[in-house]
Amino acid sequence: MGVMGLGRLKIGQVVISKQGKDTGKWYVVVGYDERSGFVLVADGKKRTSANPKRKNPKHLQPTGMFIKEVAEMVEGRKCLADNQLLSLIESCRNEETTCGKVTGSYA
Template sequence: MNDSVPRIGQLVRNLRGRDADQYGIVIKVLDERFVLIADGDKRKFDKPKRKNIAHLEMTDFISPEVENSIKETGRVTNGKLRFAVSKYMNQQVIDLKEGEQVDG
C-alpha cells in the first residue's frame, strides 16, 4: 500500500492505463484511494481523470501556484497546470544535464 498521501498541487506520473508515463497534477483528493488529476492540456481542469493512488508515482514536486489557487478559489487555470508540469519537466532536464558525465 502506498503510504504517501498525495497533496493538492503535487505532480504525479501515471504508471497504468492509456495515459501511462504521462504527468499530471493532483487537483482533488477524493479519499484514501482516489485522486483527480489534470495537466491543463489533454486533461483539462473541468474534465480531470480519476486515478487510483496505487497506479501513480508521487514526485516530491508540489506546485505552490496550483496549490494556492485551488485553496483560495477552488479551481486553477489550465495554463497554470501546464506551466507547473512544464516547469517540473524542464527542471528534470536541467538536473540530468548537470549530472551527466561526458563519455568520449
C-alpha cells in the first residue's frame, strides 16, 4: 500500500481508534510503516513517540484536526517530547477550536 495509499492520513493528524482494545483512544500520526501500509501513532502516554503503535489506517477515524508542531518535529527529525505530545492531544480533545472540528461518530 505504501505512503501514497494512505490517502487522507498525514503526519501530525489527530485520529481516534475504531477497532481493537484501544477503541475510542485518541492518537496522533507520527510515521508510516511503508512495508505493511500501517501508520504509526502515539498518544504520549502508553504509546510514546519512541515506541509508537502500528495501526491499520482502516481502523482509524480522522478527526479533522492537525497538530502542526508534531508534523514539523517529525519531518525535521527532532526529538518529540511525550509530555508535550500528550498535552497537545488533550488540548485537541478539550478545546476543539484549538485544532479544528471533530467529525464522525467518535466525537
